[in-house]
Amino acid sequence: MEKSLLMYEACAGCSAIRQLRMLGEKLSGSRVVHVNSTREGGGVAEILAWMVPLMRDLGIDASWEVIRGAGDFFSVTKSIHNGLQGFPISISQKGWETYHGTNETNAERLRSSLEDAEIVVIHDPQPAPLLNLCEGRKGKWVWRAHIDISHPYLPVWKTLRTIVKGYDASIFSMPQFALPLPHPQYLVTPSIDPLSEKNCDLRPDELEAVRARFGLDPSRPLLVQISRFDRFKDPLGVIDAYRLVKKVQPVQLVLAGGGATDDPEGAEVLQEVMEAAKGDQDIHVLLLPPDAHRTVNALQRVADVIIQKSLREGFGLTVTEGLWKGKPVIGGDTGGIRKQVVDYHTGFLVNTPEGAAHRIRFLLHHREKMKVMGEKAREFVRENFLLTRHLRDYLILFHALLSGSREPRIYV
Numbered sequence: 001m002e003k004s005l006l007m008y009e010a011c012a013g014c015s016a017i018r019q020l021r022m023l024g025e026k027l028s029g030s031r032v033v034h035v036n037s038t039r040e041g042g043g044v045a046e047i048l049a050w051m052v053p054l055m056r057d058l059g060i061d062a063s064w065e066v067i068r069g070a071g072d073f074f075s076v077t078k079s080i081h082n083g084l085q086g087f088p089i090s091i092s093q094k095g096w097e098t099y100h101g102t103n104e105t106n107a108e109r110l111r112s113s114l115e116d117a118e119i120v121v122i123h124d125p126q127p128a129p130l131l132n133l134c135e136g137r138k139g140k141w142v143w144r145a146h147i148d149i150s151h152p153y154l155p156v157w158k159t160l161r162t163i164v165k166g167y168d169a170s171i172f173s174m175p176q177f178a179l180p181l182p183h184p185q186y187l188v189t190p191s192i193d194p195l196s197e198k199n200c201d202l203r204p205d206e207l208e209a210v211r212a213r214f215g216l217d218p219s220r221p222l223l224v225q226i227s228r229f230d231r232f233k234d235p236l237g238v239i240d241a242y243r244l245v246k247k248v249q250p251v252q253l254v255l256a257g258g259g260a261t262d263d264p265e266g267a268e269v270l271q272e273v274m275e276a277a278k279g280d281q282d283i284h285v286l287l288l289p290p291d292a293h294r295t296v297n298a299l300q301r302v303a304d305v306i307i308q309k310s311l312r313e314g315f316g317l318t319v320t321e322g323l324w325k326g327k328p329v330i331g332g333d334t335g336g337i338r339k340q341v342v343d344y345h346t347g348f349l350v351n352t353p354e355g356a357a358h359r360i361r362f363l364l365h366h367r368e369k370m371k372v373m374g375e376k377a378r379e380f381v382r383e384n385f386l387l388t389r390h391l392r393d394y395l396i397l398f399h400a401l402l403s404g405s406r407e408p409r410i411y412v
Helices: 005-012 014-027 043-057 071-084 093-115 128-133 154-164 204-213 235-246 266-277 293-302 317-324 353-365 367-384 387-402
Strands: 031-036 061-066 119-123 140-144 169-172 185-187 222-226 252-257 283-287 305-308 329-332 347-350
Touching: 005 014, 005 387, 014 387, 031 043, 031 093, 043 061, 043 317, 043 387, 061 093, 071 093, 071 154, 093 128, 119 128, 119 387, 128 140, 128 154, 140 387, 169 387, 204 293, 222 235, 222 293, 222 317, 235 252, 235 266, 235 353, 252 293, 266 283, 293 317, 305 317, 305 353, 317 329, 317 367, 329 353, 347 353, 353 367
Parallel strands: 031 061, 031 119, 119 140, 140 169, 169 185, 222 252, 222 305, 252 283, 305 329, 329 347
Antiparallel strands: none
16 A cells, blocks of 8 residues: 555654645646666665655656666666766776667667656666657656766766766755756755654564574674675775774674665675674674565664765665664765764764774763764754655756756755
């Protein structure tokens, strides 16, 4: 059963719901199509899983399409992703041909749906070429970049720019990510669904069951990082920080995450993490299935300290989730984490394993301070990063595009 906006009044407030209803009336009946590269795994899929049903609840004819591709396609798009985040990567001519060829195949399947829509939102680089493959398009097309492309590897960005410059608008998560493009650019911060299985309240017995399932000792502090197994999430750096803490205090570490169909490097990174953790029974490396939302929820709630030591991060919904659980988060000083982790208020920003270890020790030795920071963290998310605000920003953007507004950016 799809969720309705009425279910969010308690956590978001009646005025927020009324505002959404008013905006929805202006867009009622409009056809909106979202396109991304995976139905499961990663923050984009999680966002679309709630956004599309809530748009429908507002009377918008919203749908969600997923492009299909073989392993060689996703290997290329992972390289594009890494290059956009600043990693020097070489993509062959054959690789770019695979990228475009797969999009051509998907365009044949999706063309009628996309060309008839008033608004098409293309998420991230994987389906970006669809724009130029739908020559009969009638509506406005928006490219939504979810990743940190503030310092891209220029050869990759120059090639992608030739593809995305033709869009009617683009969306970024932070001002720093907005690179020069010849069309209006908008800023929309991501958000979480507070009623999802990953964020709803859990009973104490469910928390204890998860603790017992993974052999976690309730008498010793628990450090938790939830992430895909990706080098930019720096799981090896988290292990280094844990070991520095363990020299002075007995602690446990959980590194938990899953894979995504559009990320072929995950298995390789997981193997590196398993090798680094070998022989230490207090490091729990968990490869979770895509639907393990309540398990992730429970792990975050039983954690003493939540970590997200990313080296690059478009936003970091796992940070938002941790803050929503009333836990201070120790996050990498990068990308969208900076927008969420306020030093000494909702957590700490760090750049090295040594810095992370220092902040972990501080929190474990100042429990009252940890509690106050956790309370601030939850309220910070309530005020800034719930889905009702996110949905409002999209509706305002759609209305601006369909009414012909040329306002260059919306700062949120």
